[in-house]
Each structure stands twice: as structure tokens, then as C-alpha cells.
Amino acid sequence: xxxxxxxxxxxxxxxxxxxxxxxxxxxxxxxxxxxxxxxxxxxxxxxxxxxxxxxxxxxxxxxxxxxxxxxxxxxxxxxxxxxxxxxxxxxxxxxxxxxxxxxxxxxxxxxxxxxxxxxxxxxxxxxxxxxxxxxxxxxxxxxxxxxxxxxxxxxxxxxxxxxxxxxxxxxxxxxxxxxxxxxxxxxxxxxxxxxxxxxxxxxxxxxxxxxxxxxxxxxxxxxxxxxxxxxxxxxxxxxxxxxxxxxxxxxxxxxxxxxxxxxxxxxxxxxxxxxxxxxxxxxxxxxxxxxxxxxxxxxxxxxxxxxxxxxxxxxxxxxxxxxxxxxxxxxxxxxxxxxxxxxxxxxxxxxxxxxxxxxxxxxxxxxxxxxxxxxxxxxxxxxxxxxxxxxxxxxxxxxxxxxxxxxxxxxxxxxxxxxxxxxxxxxxxxxxxxxxxxxxxxxx
Amino acid sequence: xxxxxxxxxxxxxxxxxxxxxxxxxxxxxxxxxxxxxxxxxxxxxxxxxxxxxxxxxxxxxxxxxxxxxxxxxxxxxxxxxxxxxxxxxxxxxxxxxxxxxxxxxxxxxxxxxxxxxxxxxxxxxxxxxxxxxxxxxxxxxxxxxxxxxxxxxxxxxxxxxxxxxxxxxxxxxxxxxxxxxxxxxxxxxxxxxxxxxxxxxxxxxxxxxxxxxxxxxxxxxxxxxxxxxxxxxxxxxxxxxxxxxxxxxxxxxx
Numbered sequence: 001x002x003x004x005x006x007x008x009x010x011x012x013x014x015x016x017x018x019x020x021x022x023x024x025x026x027x028x029x030x031x032x033x034x035x036x037x038x039x040x041x042x043x044x045x046x047x048x049x050x051x052x053x054x055x056x057x058x059x060x061x062x063x064x065x066x067x068x069x070x071x072x073x074x075x076x077x078x079x080x081x082x083x084x085x086x087x088x089x090x091x092x093x094x095x096x097x098x099x100x101x102x103x104x105x106x107x108x109x110x111x112x113x114x115x116x117x118x119x120x121x122x123x124x125x126x127x128x129x130x131x132x133x134x135x136x137x138x139x140x141x142x143x144x145x146x147x148x149x150x151x152x153x154x155x156x157x158x159x160x161x162x163x164x165x166x167x168x169x170x171x172x173x174x175x176x177x178x179x180x181x182x183x184x185x186x187x188x189x190x191x192x193x194x195x196x197x198x199x200x201x202x203x204x205x206x207x208x209x210x211x212x213x214x215x216x217x218x219x220x221x222x223x224x225x226x227x228x229x230x231x232x233x234x235x236x237x238x239x240x241x242x243x244x245x246x247x248x249x250x251x252x253x254x255x256x257x258x259x260x261x262x263x264x265x266x267x268x269x270x271x272x273x274x275x276x277x278x279x280x281x282x283x284x285x286x287x288x289x290x291x292x293x294x295x296x297x298x299x300x301x302x303x304x305x306x307x308x309x310x311x312x313x314x315x316x317x318x319x320x321x322x323x324x325x326x327x328x329x330x331x332x333x334x335x336x337x338x339x340x341x342x343x344x345x346x347x348x349x350x351x352x353x354x355x356x357x358x359x360x361x362x363x364x365x366x367x368x369x370x371x372x373x374x375x376x377x378x379x380x381x382x383x384x385x386x387x388x389x390x391x392x393x394x395x396x397x398x399x400x401x402x403x404x405x406x407x408x409x410x411x412x413x414x415x416x417x418x419x420x421x422x423x424x425x426x427x428x429x430x431x432x433x434x435x436x437x438x439x440x441x442x443x444x
Numbered sequence: 445x446x447x448x449x450x451x452x453x454x455x456x457x458x459x460x461x462x463x464x465x466x467x468x469x470x471x472x473x474x475x476x477x478x479x480x481x482x483x484x485x486x487x488x489x490x491x492x493x494x495x496x497x498x499x500x501x502x503x504x505x506x507x508x509x510x511x512x513x514x515x516x517x518x519x520x521x522x523x524x525x526x527x528x529x530x531x532x533x534x535x536x537x538x539x540x541x542x543x544x545x546x547x548x549x550x551x552x553x554x555x556x557x558x559x560x561x562x563x564x565x566x567x568x569x570x571x572x573x574x575x576x577x578x579x580x581x582x583x584x585x586x587x588x589x590x591x592x593x594x595x596x597x598x599x600x601x602x603x604x605x606x607x608x609x610x611x612x613x614x615x616x617x618x619x620x621x622x623x624x625x626x627x628x629x630x631x632x633x634x635x636x637x638x639x640x641x642x643x644x645x646x647x648x649x650x651x652x653x654x655x656x657x658x659x660x661x662x663x664x665x666x667x668x669x670x671x672x673x674x675x676x677x678x679x680x681x682x683x684x685x686x687x688x689x690x691x692x693x694x695x696x697x698x
Contacts, residue, residue: 413470
């Protein structure tokens with residue numbers, strides 16, 4: 001990893017965006033290094049084939065940050081990215097998002113599909129997703145989940161893709177992103193105001209996005225996208241043009257974008273990074289708190305947490321819904337990506353703690369009394385991310401107090417599964433109960 | 445500890461009922477060598493729970509013996525008898541002032557304690573306070589919806605009981621030299637029959653204040669709604685002595 005220089009290349013991209021394109025203040029610290037969460041998580045999303053929801057006030061760079069990252073990670077000129085974006089509005093149709101019938105051929109009695117740029121290119125940006133009706137939101141997220149885009153009886157399969165969706169804060173023109181849909185996003189991040197002084201600089205430097213444009217390559221890519229050749233061949237041709245654009249960027253700007261094989265190798269390297277025991281135990285602890293209910297077996301959004309329960313000091317008391325299985329997947333993937341970026345040999349608890357608030361914030365439905373208690377707290381983050389950070393802080397404090405004991409309990413669980421006759425450990429945390437439940441299944 | 449790893453003979457195997465391999469969800473911890481059997485936090489939790497169980501049991505016994513029909517009338521002999529029963533259970537328990545506070549909270553906030561009857565509950569808490577090791581005890585009652593009666597019953601010399609929130613009827617009756625402070629209001633018959641010591645009620649106090657009081661002082665930061673038939677002692681309203689004094693009409697608003 002160190003020899004092939006990919007990490008240096010990715011850090012170069014981060015630095016270039018941060019220094020030249022997206023003025024920002026660092027707002028996240030991991031192991032002594034400071035990053036801006038919007039750029040960092042967008043970069044990890046692009047590398048990781050993830051799905052990111054970017055929230056923020058209008059005009060604070062939600063879409064542009066995603067565009068810059070995608071342009072440099074996937075070597076697409078900005079003009080092509082703009083031409084493939086789906087903009088959220090209530091009249092948006094499947095034909096504009098996925099594909100439409102080829103009317104010329106239809107007149108001749110043949111059925112063929114003209115695929116949209118959005119469905120074809122790996123970079124998928126949906127601007128203001130919450131202005132789309134829920135059916136259209138669902139259509140996009142289904143497509144991105146599976147990598148399949150279907151129209152009429154035809155289908156194209158994306159083998160590499162990532163999704164960025166932006167959302168303004170709730171106003172008169174927005175729909176709600178319903179819970180099952182929002183759960184499909186791996187992370188949620190805020191594109192924040194950079195402060196008055198940097199904002200003033202943004203105002204002075206006009207058209208900074210011109211540096212990521214190239215009309216000739218853009219025309220060439222449009223020609224390839226419009227062509228009627230097989231999708232796989234189209235992708236190969238597109239990659240060639242993209243590589244040429246990447247070379248141009250390297251010569252003109254000194255930043256080297258990633259080619260397809262670079263991205264594949266980076267992903268392969270990320271996947272080799274395992275979780276160390278603390279990262280694993282901490283994640284299990286958090287998941288237990290986000291899903292456990294002593295009385296009803298598990299959290300369910302339709303059931304209320306009773307007062308007087310022994311577990312009222314844990315997260316399960318403050319939240320309404322149950323953590324989905326997508327949560328640990330998102331946490332692990334992004335923590336692996338972060339560990340890779342930092343050059344660490346395994347995912348540790350620091351990576352997990354840094355990533356978790358962004359993977360958790362949009363997925364948790366907090367109880368009304370918890371919301372009203374903390375609504376007016378002093379904070380820097382938007383309310384959902386603030387609450388998630390507080391939750392992670394509380395869980396990590398509990399983990400610090402009993403990390404050895406929890407690892408003992410998990411180790412004993414492992415031994416029982418191996419067939420050893422041991423008693424599971426008792427302790428004051430939902431995780432011990434969860435271990436017991438699993439062990440009971442094994443024992444019976 | 446209950447959960448300590450104890451080796452038992454049991455057949456091993458990784459296959460389920462149908463011969464399929466069972467996923468070990470703890471696989472990565474297989475090589476982790478466990479050594480500790482318990483942690484201080486766990487011991488604290490367990491011992492606290494054990495003490496609470498004992499305290500709860502004593503209260504339940506008191507209810508069984510003294511409030512069989514879940515009705516309890518405040519009469520001189522019922523108070524004395526119930527307090528004796530409470531003393532019997534309380535004196536053998538090793539608890540701290542925090543445990544008393546936990547018990548007060550548990551009275552309303554847990555299903556483990558079936559009934560909160562203000563009279564016996566107050567007597568039981570008074571017995572807990574009188575037998576506590578600590579000289580100063582703080583009871584945070586402001587969160588409770590029910591006002592507890594008879595708090596501070598027979599509070600002995602050298603003890604200081606601070607009540608955050610309001611107290612019910614018969615607060616500090618039979619005080620025996622202790623120092624009772626109520627941060628909120630107290631209801632009727634406060635300090636009745638007290639012999640010595642001091643009661644400070646920072647807000648208002650109800651009727652029959654100091655009824656058959658034999659000594660000591662009652663200080664009220666707000667308004668005294670009515671004095672009882674006081675034999676001896678002093679009552680102050682907003683630092684002004686109202687007994688002994690000119691206004692001597694018992695149980696009349698003034």
C-alpha cells in the first residue's frame with residue numbers, strides 16, 4: 001500500500017479540493033489529523049461505492065463538493081457530471097432518471113431504450129432528493145442498492161457506482177425522506193458554512209470550477225454515452241476518455257485522479273483491513289444499545305419504552321426505532337476506508353468512533369422527550385449529527401469502563417460456540433443479554 | 445461471581461440439529477484470553493441491588509403487617525406500632541444515605557414496589573434515616589408526584605435531614621433533637637409532638653403547626669397557615685417569632 005502510493009494520491013485529491021475548490025474549516029479530528037467532514041466522507045463514499053446524504057443550507061456547497069470529489073476520483077469533467085445529475089422536483093419522471101424509449105425505433109416497431117447519463121455513469125448525484133416524491137426517491141435508491149437499472153424489458157448493470165444526494169433543511173417545497181429510504185444512505189454529513197472570511201474568498205474567486213472542465217473531453221464522453229454500442233464496450237471507451245482527462249488534470253493542475261484499476265486496488269486494500277477486538281466490541285456495544293429492549297425483545301418503532309426499566313440509562317431508552325442491519329455494514333466499510341486513508345493496519349476504535357456519528361445520525365429516531373431535552377444545547381453540528389455524536393460519546397465512555405469485561409464476555413461466547421461448557425458472563429449492559437441469547441440458541 | 449467461567453462436562457460440536465454449521469458470532473474473540481471474572485462497577489451494581497432488595501422487602505413487610513387493606517389511618521398508636529415494625533426490619537440492613545434516596549425514587553418509578561402509601565412510606569423512610577450511619581441525609585423528593593407524610597419522625601439529635609421538594613402531613617413529628625430542613629412546603633401537623641431540635645421549612649406550612657409541641661424550634665420562610673395547641677417551644681414566621689407571641693389563635697388563618 002505504501003509502495004503503490006495510492007494513499008498519497010488520495011490525500012493529494014483531498015488537499016487539492018480543500019485548498020482550491022471547497023473552502024472549509026476542519027471539523028473532525030481523527031488520531032491528531034484534522035479533516036473537513038464533508039470532503040472526507042465524500043471522498044470515502046466515492047472510493048467505497050457508498051451512498052451519502054449531504055445536508056445543509058442552500059448555497060453552501062452540498063452539490064459542488066460531491067461534484068469535485070467525483071470529478072477527481074472518477075476522472076469525469078464537470079460538464080459530464082452536471083449533465084448526468086438528477087435534480088429533485090415533484091414532476092421528475094422515470095424517463096428522465098433512468099431511460100426512455102427510442103422513439104425512432106419505436107416508429108419502426110422496434111423496442112429499444114435510450115439510457116440516461118445518470119443511469120450509465122458510475123457517479124450518481126441527486127440534487128435536492130427531498131424535493132422528489134417518495135416513489136422516485138425509492139426508485140433511485142433501489143437502483144443504486146442493486147446496481148441494476150431497468151426500463152421496458154432492458155437492463156444495464158453498473159459494476160461500479162456511488163451515490164450522492166443532497167437535501168435542504170425542511171421547507172415548504174420539501175417532502176420527507178421516509179425512514180426506510182433514509183436508512184439506505186451509508187452516511188449523512190453537513191456541508192457547512194466556512195466562516196465569514198473564507199466565504200468572502202469564495203465570493204472573490206469566480207468560476208473556480210472551470211479548472212475541472214474540458215469541453216473536448218466532455219463532447220467526447222457525451223458522444224460515447226449517446227452511442228448505441230454495448231454498455232460494457234461503452235464503459236471501456238468511457239474509461240479511455242476519462243484517463244485522458246485525468247492525464248490532462250495531472251499536467252495542468254498537478255493532482256492525479258484515480259483510474260479504474262487504481263480504485264479497484266484501493267477497494268481491495270480496504271477490504272483486507274480487519275477490525276481489531278476493541279473496534280468490534282465497541283460496535284457490538286453500540287448496536288446492542290440501539291436495538292435492545294428488555295420488555296419487548298427488540299426495539300420497534302410502534303412500541304414505547306416503559307419507565308422503570310432497568311436499562312433506562314442506555315440509548316435504547318432514548319430512541320424509538322431499531323438499528324437496521326445496514327448500520328454495521330456502513331460503519332465497517334467507512335471505518336475501513338478511513339483506516340486505509342490514515343495508513344493504519346487495522347480498523348480500531350478511533351476509526352469507529354469517528355465514523356459512527358455520520359452513519360448513525362440519519363438512522364436514529366429519537367424520542368420526543370430526548371429531543372426536547374437536548375434541542376437547545378450548545379452545539380456546532382446540525383441536531384441529528386450532534387445527537388449521534390453525544391450518543392457515541394456516551395457509549396464509548398461505557399465501553400472504556402468495561403472494555404476488558406465485555407471482551408471477556410465475547411470470548412466466553414466464542415468458546416461456548418466452540419463447544420466448551422462455560423457460563424456466559426453477567427453484566428450491566430444490553431450486550432451481555434444479547435450474548436446470553438445467542439449462547440442459549442447454541443446451547444439448546 | 446455468577447457468570448464466572450466454570451468448566452462443565454458437555455458434549456462439544458459445531459453442528460446444529462440438521463447437521464448444518466452454526467455461525468459463531470464471536471469468532472474473532474476466540475483467541476482472546478479472558479481472565480477477569482468481574483469488574484468493580486458490576487460489584488457495585490450487584491451490591492446496590494442486593495441492598496435495595498432488602499430495603500424493598502422491609503417496606504413490603506411493613507405494608508403486609510400494618511396496611512393489610514391498603515388503608516392506613518394516622519392515629520397515635522398506629523404510628524408507634526408501624527414505626528416499631530419498620531425499625532425491626534431496618535436495623536439489620538447495611539445501607540447508605542444514597543440507598544435511602546434510591547428507595548424514595550423507586551417508590552414511584554419502579555414496578556418492583558407495588559404500593560406507595562404515604563404514611564407507612566414516610567415512617568419507613570424515617571426509620572431508615574434514623575438508623576443510617578451518616579449524620580446528614582439528603583432526600584431529593586422534588587420529582588415525586590406524591591407527597592410523603594411523616595418524614596423526619598423521631599429524628600434524633602446529631603442527625604440532619606434535608607428534603608428537596610415538598611413534604612406531606614405530620615412532617616417532623618416527635619422530633620428528638622434532630623435538624624430537619626424542608627426546601628419546599630410542608631403540610632398540616634408539622635412538628636406535632638416534637639420534643640427538641642429544629643425544623644426549617646423554607647416555603648409555607650399548613651394548619652396545626654406544632655400541635656402539642658413540647659420543645660424545639662420551627663422556622664418558616666413563608667407563611668404559617670395555622671398554629672396548633674403548642675405546649676412549649678418556639679415558632680418563627682419569616683424570622684419573626686409567632687409563638688410565644690400575641691397571635692395565639694390556634695388553627696386560624698392569619
